[in-house]
Amino acid sequence: MKYQPIIGLETHVELKTKSKMFCSCSADYFGKEPNTYVCPVCLGLPGALPVPNKTAIEWCIKIALALNCKISNISKFDRKNYFYPDLPKGYQISQYDEPFGLEGNIKLKTKNIRIRRVHMEEDTGKLLHANVGGKKVSLIDFNRSGVPLVEIVTEPDFENAPQVAEYLQKLQQIIRYLDVSNADMEKGDMRLEPNISLVSRISNFQFPISSENLPKYKVEVKNINSFRFVARAIEAEIIRQGELLNRDETPTQETRGWDEKKGTTVSQRSKEEAHDYRYFPEPDIPPITFGLREIRAVREQIPELPDEKRKRFEKEYGLSSHDVDILTRERSAADYYEQAVKDGSKHSLTPKKIANYIINKKPDMDKTVPGELVELILVTHQTTEVSSEELKQAVRQVLLENPKAVGDYKAGKTQVLGFLIGKVRAQLPPKSSSEGIRELIEQALK
Amino acid sequence: MNNGLNTLTIRESLEGLRNKEFSSVELTRACLDQIKKYNSDINAFLTINERAINEARRADEARENGSDSPLLGIPIALKDMFLTKGLRTTAASHVLENYIPQYDSTVVQKLKDAGAIILGKTNHDAWAHGSSGENSDFGPTKNPWNKEYVPGGSSSGSAASVAADMTIASTGTDTGGSIRLPASFTNTVGLKPTYGLVSRYGIIAMASSLDSIGHFTKTVEDSAIFLNVTAGNDPMDATTTKNKIPNHLEDLDKGVKGFKIGVPKEYFTQGLDSNIKKNIEGAIKKFEELGAEIIEISLPHTEYGIACYYIIQPSEVSSNLARYDGIRYGNDRTRFGDEAVRRIILGTFTLSSGYYEAYYKKAMQARTLIRQDFEEAFKKVDAIISPVSPTPPWELGEKVDDPLKMYLSDVYTVIANLAGIPGLAVPSGFIGDLPTGFQILGPQFSEKLLFRIGHAFEQTQERKVLEK
Numbered sequence: 059m060k061y062q063p064i065i066g067l068e069t070h071v072e073l074k075t076k077s078k079m080f081c082s083c084s085a086d087y088f089g090k091e092p093n094t095y096v097c098p099v100c101l102g103l104p105g106a107l108p109v110p111n112k113t114a115i116e117w118c119i120k121i122a123l124a125l126n127c128k129i130s131n132i133s134k135f136d137r138k139n140y141f142y143p144d145l146p147k148g149y150q151i152s153q154y155d156e157p158f159g160l161e162g163n164i165k166l167k168t169k170n171i172r173i174r175r176v177h178m179e180e181d182t183g184k185l186l187h188a189n190v191g192g193k194k195v196s197l198i199d200f201n202r203s204g205v206p207l208v209e210i211v212t213e214p215d216f217e218n219a220p221q222v223a224e225y226l227q228k229l230q231q232i233i234r235y236l237d238v239s240n241a242d243m244e245k246g247d248m249r250l251e252p253n254i255s256l257v258s259r260i261s262n263f264q265f266p267i268s269s270e271n272l273p274k275y276k277v278e279v280k281n282i283n284s285f286r287f288v289a290r291a292i293e294a295e296i297i298r299q300g301e302l303l304n305r306d307e308t309p310t311q312e313t314r315g316w317d318e319k320k321g322t323t324v325s326q327r328s329k330e331e332a333h334d335y336r337y338f339p340e341p342d343i344p345p346i347t348f349g350l351r352e353i354r355a356v357r358e359q360i361p362e363l364p365d366e367k368r369k370r371f372e373k374e375y376g377l378s379s380h381d382v383d384i385l386t387r388e389r390s391a392a393d394y395y396e397q398a399v400k401d402g403s404k405h406s407l408t409p410k411k412i413a414n415y416i417i418n419k420k421p422d423m424d425k426t427v428p429g430e431l432v433e434l435i436l437v438t439h440q441t442t443e444v445s446s447e448e449l450k451q452a453v454r455q456v457l458l459e460n461p462k463a464v465g466d467y468k469a470g471k472t473q474v475l476g477f478l479i480g481k482v483r484a485q486l487p488p489k490s491s492s493e494g495i496r497e498l499i500e501q502a503l504k
Numbered sequence: 505m506n507n508g509l510n511t512l513t514i515r516e517s518l519e520g521l522r523n524k525e526f527s528s529v530e531l532t533r534a535c536l537d538q539i540k541k542y543n544s545d546i547n548a549f550l551t552i553n554e555r556a557i558n559e560a561r562r563a564d565e566a567r568e569n570g571s572d573s574p575l576l577g578i579p580i581a582l583k584d585m586f587l588t589k590g591l592r593t594t595a596a597s598h599v600l601e602n603y604i605p606q607y608d609s610t611v612v613q614k615l616k617d618a619g620a621i622i623l624g625k626t627n628h629d630a631w632a633h634g635s636s637g638e639n640s641d642f643g644p645t646k647n648p649w650n651k652e653y654v655p656g657g658s659s660s661g662s663a664a665s666v667a668a669d670m671t672i673a674s675t676g677t678d679t680g681g682s683i684r685l686p687a688s689f690t691n692t693v694g695l696k697p698t699y700g701l702v703s704r705y706g707i708i709a710m711a712s713s714l715d716s717i718g719h720f721t722k723t724v725e726d727s728a729i730f731l732n733v734t735a736g737n738d739p740m741d742a743t744t745t746k747n748k749i750p751n752h753l754e755d756l757d758k759g760v761k762g763f764k765i766g767v768p769k770e771y772f773t774q775g776l777d778s779n780i781k782k783n784i785e786g787a788i789k790k791f792e793e794l795g796a797e798i799i800e801i802s803l804p805h806t807e808y809g810i811a812c813y814y815i816i817q818p819s820e821v822s823s824n825l826a827r828y829d830g831i832r833y834g835n836d837r838t839r840f841g842d843e844a845v846r847r848i849i850l851g852t853f854t855l856s857s858g859y860y861e862a863y864y865k866k867a868m869q870a871r872t873l874i875r876q877d878f879e880e881a882f883k884k885v886d887a888i889i890s891p892v893s894p895t896p897p898w899e900l901g902e903k904v905d906d907p908l909k910m911y912l913s914d915v916y917t918v919i920a921n922l923a924g925i926p927g928l929a930v931p932s933g934f935i936g937d938l939p940t941g942f943q944i945l946g947p948q949f950s951e952k953l954l955f956r957i958g959h960a961f962e963q964t965q966e967r968k969v970l971e972k
Contacts, residue, residue, distance in 0.1 A: 098607050098706075102827050104600070105587045105609055105706040109742045139823050139855070148826020198831075336855035338864055341713035341820060343742050 122159025429476020609706025681917025
């Protein structure tokens with residue numbers, strides 16, 4: 059190919075805080091009846107004022123720290139002024155020149171993607187176009203208005219669509235590990251806006267591209283609601299721009315929308331129509347200062363992140379990177395695995411054996427507690443039959459000897475089941491089947 | 505026919521109510537009668553609260569039952585920038601002419617909780633844009649002392665209603681002098697508190713970094729009583745102070761002996777009307793007689809005040825008015841009056857990319873210098889005395905075609921807003937048949953001190969009551 063794509067990415071992540079960014083309305087708006095999660099503040103009524111949500115700011119900083127950003131000691135909110143019917147104040151409270159996080163990065167398999175900034179803003183309402191009484195109307199639902207959003211902006215470091223896809227998967231995984239957003243594309247928790255331009259491969263350049271070597275234009279693509287489509291939109295845009303350049307035309311600097319049905323991008327807004335957002339410091343919110351101690355406190359809340367976990371799993375459990383990738387995809391799965399390893403070690407089950415079982419048999423982690431899983435694995439190696447009378451006797455005895463566990467179970471702590479199963483097993487001859495133990499215990503405790 | 509109860513101060517009213525000399529219903533009715541009688545002349549009120557008498561009756565019942573909350577049964581008026589649940593709030597603009605708010609502003613809630621009776625909503629320059637009251641979309645308010653003259657603005661109706669004894673007290677907003685200037689034009693006491701002392705929540709925003717929420721009263725003591733109710737942190741306004749609020753009445757009678765009072769030399773140069781100059785010199789003399797030491801000070805960046813203010817203020821105005829976009833409040837943007845349009849365009853320009861650095865940013869830097877001027881000055885003096893308006897009240901229509909001339913009437917007032925400090929306008933006599941006053945400026949959160957100084961001066965004056 060004659061041209062090298064240069065791609066940057068803006069990602070919006072909606073936080074799952076209890077309340078909205080600047081008021082106490084619930085932020086859990088998805089699927090709720092329109093305009094029921096609103097108040098003077100998020101409706102932008104006359105006289106209403108924003109009061110920032112401390113948790114949202116902490117979570118934004120958490121994300122920034124997880125992406126290796128520097129955290130500014132002083133930060134502030136700004137007003138981004140523009141007109142749109144879903145924006146009730148006529149401006150969005152965002153951050154302009156002093157974002158919470160600056161200069162971070164995400165490491166891909168073959169390349170480092172630099173993060174330019176991580177900042178906090180509020181979401182807008184939602185427009186619904188409907189037919190009411192035979193009339194075409196636009197309706198506004200303000201339930202989403204004021205829900206906290208974190209925007210993560212990369213440098214133009216991507217060379218192709220697969221890198222973008224890899225980045226997005228990593229970012230989504232980190233966000234989910236941090237437990238600050240469901241990062242669910244379908245629900246709009248995560249929104250992607252790639253910007254794409256091409257340079258001739260003949261010109262002298264290398265990544266990372268210095269600003270003077272950047273092409274004189276860039277095309278931003280909006281309305282993308284899946285990782286799959288982001289790759290397709292980028293591919294389509296590379297082809298479209300390449301064709302223009304082949305005809306000696308410079309692509310127009312503009313915003314384009316992804317048309318899923320046509321599989322192409324469509325012009326939405328050209329540079330001439332581009333907004334002048336007239337940013338200025340939000341006078342209703344005093345500047346926010348962060349001391350080292352506060353930043354440290356947020357840092358301490360950050361769990362082990364996927365990259366570290368992967369490294370540790372490989373080293374500690376002697377697993378292949380393929381296995382580790384699967385086991386660490388979700389934090390809960392990784393935790394489950396580690397608990398199973400711990401339980402299994404009592405029965406000299408190797409971490410590798412447990413990993414294989416999980417990867418191949420895909421047990422339902424919501425239904426099978428790690429202790430049970432260990433039993434299941436052991437079963438696959440056992441032979442001895444136990445009579446049902448023996449089994450019942452063992453269950454009765456274990457329940458009698460472990461009143462605390464029984465109490466816990468009755469109080470709703472079902473995780474003790476694994477412990478009780480283990481105890482029952484210990485009563486039985488080695489290599490006995492654990493089949494039916496769970497049911498027997500559950501029955502006895504009903 | 506008129507029992508004269510409406511001419512009372514808050515203090516006098518409270519005494520009368522406590523001693524059962526009259527009821528809140530009688531007091532409220534006296535105010536409503538006065539409104540009925542003079543409002544068509546003065547145009548101070550835009551909306552009358554039809555439930556006022558019922559509320560007064562409830563206040564009387566509460567008093568019967570032993571309640572003595574700080575403003576129990578006291579009729580007050582609210583500038584129509586204060587949101588009142590269920591009571592039309594217009595910002596004196598056609599854009600909001602039918603707007604009925606869903607909630608009360610924090611200050612209104614506090615006043616209601618303190619037992620105040622809301623008589624109605626007062627006229628003002630639309631969106632608080634103006635110095636004369638003439639920019640109201642519902643017609644100008646007239647100066648009760650001479651109806652050919654402006655009462656000052658933007659809080660024109662609030663000032664005029666207190667001066668004309670239509671109410672015992674009233675609220676106002678002061679973004680660049682909108683309380684102090686009309687107070688000095690109407691022989692009333694006007695307080696612009698420290699930025700952040702009184703909540704802005706539920707008050708229609710003009711310029712958010714400058715808006716101060718204050719009030720008009722007949723005496724300095726009343727002003728302190730009122731502030732005791734309205735001041736304090738509001739969890740709904742992130743810019744309000746977390747400081748403990750003192751009792752503003754505490755040192756009221758302690759006089760000014762030994763106080764150092766500054767007089768800024770920059771304020772007494774050309775442009776100041778000679779009669780006003782003479783009047784203030786008289787006031788300064790009074791303070792010397794009362795035992796204060798008068799010290800000449802310098803506020804070198806004063807000359808940048810107006811320029812700085814007329815960049816920051818319209819910038820914020822242009823953003824704050826964006827929500828009245830024709831989608832939600834019934835009327836579209838064609839209903840904005842000329843002055844609002846002027847400020848929206850001016851502010852949009854000064855915030856535009858490429859101009860932001862040259863205008864808004866520069867103005868913010870100048871603002872810092874102005875603030876530092878005061879910090880320096882207050883190392884030398886306890887408080888500062890200054891004119892409020894460079895001229896006495898002008899005739900209706902005199903400046904309406906010259907916005908710049910109108911803007912210049914704010915020259916002595918805007919700097920307190922830029923610096924975030926409090927200012928108390930106190931009446932100091934008359935020039936012909938029209939009132940004049942001066943302002944006392946102090947460091948942030950020095951309201952108690954301002955009341956003490958203002959009260960000391962007030963004791964040397966005879967309170968002139970409007971003959972009706």
